[in-house]
Amino acid sequence: MENIEALREEVLAEIEKAADLQALEDVRISALGKKGRITGLMKNLGQMDPDQRREFGQTLNTVKDQVAEAIETRKSGLEDAALNARLVGERIDVTLPSRMDETAGRIHPISQTMDEIISIFGEMGFALAEGPDVEDDFHNFTALNIPPEHPAREMQDTFYLPEQEDGSRLVLRTHTSPVQIRTMQSKTPPIRIIAPGRTYRSDSDMTHTPMFHQVEGLVIDKKTHMGHLKGCLLEFVKTYFELDEVPVRYRPSFFPFTEPSAEMDIGCSRKGGELKIGEGDDWLEILGCGMVHPRVLAACGLDPNEYQGFAFGMGIERIAMLKYGIPDLRTFFDTDLRWLKHYG
Numbered sequence: 001m002e003n004i005e006a007l008r009e010e011v012l013a014e015i016e017k018a019a020d021l022q023a024l025e026d027v028r029i030s031a032l033g034k035k036g037r038i039t040g041l042m043k044n045l046g047q048m049d050p051d052q053r054r055e056f057g058q059t060l061n062t063v064k065d066q067v068a069e070a071i072e073t074r075k076s077g078l079e080d081a082a083l084n085a086r087l088v089g090e091r092i093d094v095t096l097p098s099r100m101d102e103t104a105g106r107i108h109p110i111s112q113t114m115d116e117i118i119s120i121f122g123e124m125g126f127a128l129a130e131g132p133d134v135e136d137d138f139h140n141f142t143a144l145n146i147p148p149e150h151p152a153r154e155m156q157d158t159f160y161l162p163e164q165e166d167g168s169r170l171v172l173r174t175h176t177s178p179v180q181i182r183t184m185q186s187k188t189p190p191i192r193i194i195a196p197g198r199t200y201r202s203d204s205d206m207t208h209t210p211m212f213h214q215v216e217g218l219v220i221d222k223k224t225h226m227g228h229l230k231g232c233l234l235e236f237v238k239t240y241f242e243l244d245e246v247p248v249r250y251r252p253s254f255f256p257f258t259e260p261s262a263e264m265d266i267g268c269s270r271k272g273g274e275l276k277i278g279e280g281d282d283w284l285e286i287l288g289c290g291m292v293h294p295r296v297l298a299a300c301g302l303d304p305n306e307y308q309g310f311a312f313g314m315g316i317e318r319i320a321m322l323k324y325g326i327p328d329l330r331t332f333f334d335t336d337l338r339w340l341k342h343y344g
């Protein structure tokens, strides 16, 4: 029995000393394998008398279990150590700057502004509506109560495409209003849409480019009135400029497609050449708006006695210039990467 105890101590010591999984496996084979030292003792059982065999056998099984358990424990320890060694060796420091050249793409300020405005009105229940950039005379002018001799139809304002075979003239739309016309022709009220997109006017100076972006909105329902218009637009400017309160004022204006028409200003301060929205005693024009003219409703097949609506329109470049402090409109389209990196 003493030599079983001596062998147990010897094997347990070898297990503890095993420096890696292979060394441990070698100890296991040398102790418990077919020709192992513990297995070998089992062969002696045959020469013993029953009492001796029972006692020896129990002791031997106990030692086998203890050695097997010690091997498993040591194996788990070695596996954990091997895993930790890998984790340390293969650790990636995610805080290190990328080796990639940092010219990652950016969203253009115009796209950012449009997306934000669309999202704000989306939250207010407006659906996104789009339409063609090339429009016909009816959808871009006539249906909007813009009479034949109106200056907006002049060549110095509007881009005309070559005359069609039937003599009609197509234009590059001068506003996104045709989208609202098409919507009123195809959908039954209530209507709440926001119509963003490119618009074109034959203009070019520091505050005008031949192509620019607009977002217009339209609400058509029963008993809609100016209070709805003012509540809706106030909510928009508070959310867009991230202010709890924004002073606004409405100045009477004229657009053929709305009556009454107004321009909405927000309170701001320009002290020291720095523009601050929402405070001060100065004013900044943000958008135009008004109640949809009855003739426009009628042109789309809606009865002005049954339905009323309001509409508004804003220039995206103008809004983005305000929010991002961009001085020159033309820089939006210079594709200067330094500019895009700065404002993007």
Ligand SMILES: Cc1ccc(OCc2nc(C(=O)N[C@H]3CCS(=O)(=O)C3)cs2)cc1
Pocket (backbone or CB within 6 Å): 175, 177, 178, 180, 181, 213, 214, 216, 217, 218, 255, 257, 258, 287, 288, 289, 290, 292, 293, 296, 311, 312, 313, 314, 315, 316
């Ligand atoms: C059927 C329909 C009926 C009415 C509509 O009114 C859209 C409106 N737009 C304005 C307006 O002031 N727009 C300008 C703002 C700056 S801008 O980009 O130059 C164009 C006022 S009301 C539109 C569609």
